Amino acid sequence: MQTDAETEIVASLARRRRIGLKQQPGRIALQGAVFIEVDAATENCSIVVEAYARQGRLKGAQLKKVAQDILKLALLKREPKREHTQAIIAFASQEAHDSISGWVRQAATSFGVELVVVPISEELREKIVKAQGRQVMVNVDEIADDVAPPVASTVN
Numbered sequence: 344m345q346t347d348a349e350t351e352i353v354a355s356l357a358r359r360r361r362i363g364l365k366q367q368p369g370r371i372a373l374q375g376a377v378f379i380e381v382d383a384a385t386e387n388c389s390i391v392v393e394a395y396a397r398q399g400r401l402k403g404a405q406l407k408k409v410a411q412d413i414l415k416l417a418l419l420k421r422e423p424k425r426e427h428t429q430a431i432i433a434f435a436s437q438e439a440h441d442s443i444s445g446w447v448r449q450a451a452t453s454f455g456v457e458l459v460v461v462p463i464s465e466e467l468r469e470k471i472v473k474a475q476g477r478q479v480m481v482n483v484d485e486i487a488d489d490v491a492p493p494v495a496s497t498v499n
Contacts, residue, residue, distance in 0.1 A: 348470075349396060352396060368384040368388065398436045420454065
């Protein structure tokens, strides 16, 4: 599901911007023998993209993931000869996009990381919402299992 959603988000962005984006472009080497990976990039990596399928407001770890991606993209843009790299985080939901605020939004602006919303099909949107609902149920069940007191058994 996640890969399908990212594929459609990247394709939507590519159509709107009239650019060729390659999914899973592989590792991008940085100084210090480190690498980063992005969801999509142009052939020459002059444009790099991270895609977010989440429908609705981002929460907790999701916000941290966006902040980490902003930092990762900012680091890429600080590399020699990559200062003009266009870094984009593409959201499939206006609510998800709008939940980026405060210092995280300021970091994106300061580091030149563009936050955009792209349209996806209603069919995919419904699939994502369904999948998110299943994730919530699984997470709640796991939490309940972790915090539920042990059941005492009685032998008569």
